[in-house]
Amino acid sequence: MSPWALLLLTCQTSAADGAAANVSVTDTLTAEYHVDNGNPQDDDDNYGVVYDRLHLVGGAAGMTASARLDLIGFYQAPSAAYRSDARLERVALEVPVGQLRLSAGDLYQQLGRGIVLSLRKADEVSTDVALRGAEARFAGAQQVARVFAGITNPVNFDPVSQKFLVDVDDFLAGSAYELQPASGLILGAHTLYTQPRERLLDAIDRSYNAGFYAELPALFDFVSLYGEVAAQQRELAGEPAIGLAAYGTADLRFGDSGLLFEGLYLDQFEQKGSRNTALQSRFDYNRPPTLERLQEEVLNNRDAAGGRVRVEHRFSTLDLLLFLNAMVRICDAGNPAELRQGHAYGGGEWYFQDGASRVATSAGYRQEQQSDGMTRKIMVHAEGDYLQSLGSGLALHLSTLNELRRRDDFDYLRGSTIAGLEYSRVGSLSFEFGYDTQNPSPDVSSLFFAGMLGIDLADFVQVRLTAGSRRGGLRCVAGACREFPPFAGVATEIVARL
Numbered sequence: 001m002s003p004w005a006l007l008l009l010t011c012q013t014s015a016a017d018g019a020a021a022n023v024s025v026t027d028t029l030t031a032e033y034h035v036d037n038g039n040p041q042d043d044d045d046n047y048g049v050v051y052d053r054l055h056l057v058g059g060a061a062g063m064t065a066s067a068r069l070d071l072i073g074f075y076q077a078p079s080a081a082y083r084s085d086a087r088l089e090r091v092a093l094e095v096p097v098g099q100l101r102l103s104a105g106d107l108y109q110q111l112g113r114g115i116v117l118s119l120r121k122a123d124e125v126s127t128d129v130a131l132r133g134a135e136a137r138f139a140g141a142q143q144v145a146r147v148f149a150g151i152t153n154p155v156n157f158d159p160v161s162q163k164f165l166v167d168v169d170d171f172l173a174g175s176a177y178e179l180q181p182a183s184g185l186i187l188g189a190h191t192l193y194t195q196p197r198e199r200l201l202d203a204i205d206r207s208y209n210a211g212f213y214a215e216l217p218a219l220f221d222f223v224s225l226y227g228e229v230a231a232q233q234r235e236l237a238g239e240p241a242i243g244l245a246a247y248g249t250a251d252l253r254f255g256d257s258g259l260l261f262e263g264l265y266l267d268q269f270e271q272k273g274s275r276n277t278a279l280q281s282r283f284d285y286n287r288p289p290t291l292e293r294l295q296e297e298v299l300n301n302r303d304a305a306g307g308r309v310r311v312e313h314r315f316s317t318l319d320l321l322l323f324l325n326a327m328v329r330i331c332d333a334g335n336p337a338e339l340r341q342g343h344a345y346g347g348g349e350w351y352f353q354d355g356a357s358r359v360a361t362s363a364g365y366r367q368e369q370q371s372d373g374m375t376r377k378i379m380v381h382a383e384g385d386y387l388q389s390l391g392s393g394l395a396l397h398l399s400t401l402n403e404l405r406r407r408d409d410f411d412y413l414r415g416s417t418i419a420g421l422e423y424s425r426v427g428s429l430s431f432e433f434g435y436d437t438q439n440p441s442p443d444v445s446s447l448f449f450a451g452m453l454g455i456d457l458a459d460f461v462q463v464r465l466t467a468g469s470r471r472g473g474l475r476c477v478a479g480a481c482r483e484f485p486p487f488a489g490v491a492t493e494i495v496a497r498l
Contacts, residue, residue, distance in 0.1 A: 175190070201237045208233045230243075255318070257314075344365055380404045
């Protein structure tokens with residue numbers, strides 16, 4: 001039975017029982033035409049693409065069902081890697097049975113803080129991967145338990161490279177148990193078995209994982225604590241390996257002041273799957289905490305150890321927040337490739353005009369040094385965001401990100417600044433200037449200019465237009481990093497919700 005028919009049957013059944021049914025529809029249509037983007041590659045220029053995602057969610061009598069139809073079409077595709085396609089994605093059904101909730105279809109899964117497993121929707125920088133299988137979840141007064149199993153199902157259109165991605169069907173099975181034995185104390189444990197379909201040799205590649213955590217979300221009303229440990233046994237190409245991991249945080253609040261401690265230890269801990277055919281690298285099915293800024297580059301989250309401290313104070317009468325952050329990480333400790341990373345930055349955020357306007361700014365210094373004393377990277381960065389209310393729903397918005405970098409004794413600059421006007425419930429008009437001098441070749445662009453127009457046709461229809469060029473480069477969100485190609489051309493996005 002198709003998910004559409006299932007949703008219709010659910011609504012009809014609930015209507016007969018007198019229960020309220022609801023259905024929501026979201027359609028996102030994107031059309032782009034790419035011209036020469038000024039990078040060294042010649043397989044990502046002069047083509048058009050249209051992709052549409054129709055997402056339908058329905059619920060009644062405690063049941064929910066969802067499905068998404070993805071349509072992709074290319075005009076003058078540069079190579080066979082760009083493939084037109086149409087398929088159902090993210091099909092799921094959830095049914096309550098007493099204290100159980102049974103789910104089947106494409107399910108997102110995370111264990112603990114993501115050290116062992118993290119299949120979450122994060123396709124802005126990483127491939128969207130779900131587990132196509134089933135889950136049974138029990139929720140009692142003081143305990144929650146669940147078991148799940150299935151095969152990994154990545155979305156077949158990679159939104160960054162726009163290349164086709166072949167299904168990998170890696171097998172995963174796991175369990176999780178959480179107990180609250182006393183008020184303010186949470187204990188949890190989880191297990192995971194993974195078996196990639198793709199093998200390096202004839203031997204089966206697989207891993208066995210177990211993790212435990214404890215959380216005190218409100219100890220003494222001013223301290224919250226969290227700690228997690230995990231162990232892993234891998235068999236890769238017939239060779240066994242052991243992985244260990246530990247993570248902890250302590251968050252202290254003293255009136256308007258706050259102090260955060262965070263620690264991380266990863267020793268050969270990874271959760272690899274089969275090869276991602278769009279990127280020609282293996283899938284990562286876990287996403288441990290990184291200690292890094294949200295948008296910072298994270299190239300090694302397999303063998304790392306370090307700590308972070310953040311101090312902040314809010315001046316309530318001024319509605320002003322000031323903070324300082326310091327981080328130290330050591331990657332591949334004890335190896336010839338050992339890398340020591342240090343990063344310190346601070347900033348603040350000020351709201352004024354009764355919260356209608358704000359200024360946020362930060363700046364910092366980062367250094368990465370090998371064990372032999374050679375400096376691999378130095379970065380000085382400064383960023384800011386300024387929103388000035390002009391009254392009657394109109395506001396001026398300015399944001400900027402700027403970095404001075406030195407890598408292997410080579411200096412370069414990169415950054416972008418966006419300035420625009422925003423009109424509440426009407427739209428926005430912005431202009432972006434970007435620069436990147438990392439590649440000095442004369443045939444590679446270093447300056448980028450783009451205009452962006454947003455129109456809110458109604459509460460349920462938004463249109464976004466972009467024309468010009470935008471810089472690429474490595475972008476990261478919470479440890480997931482992707483190399484984005486520069487964009488040059490015209491793009492339109494229409495989002496409709498019903």
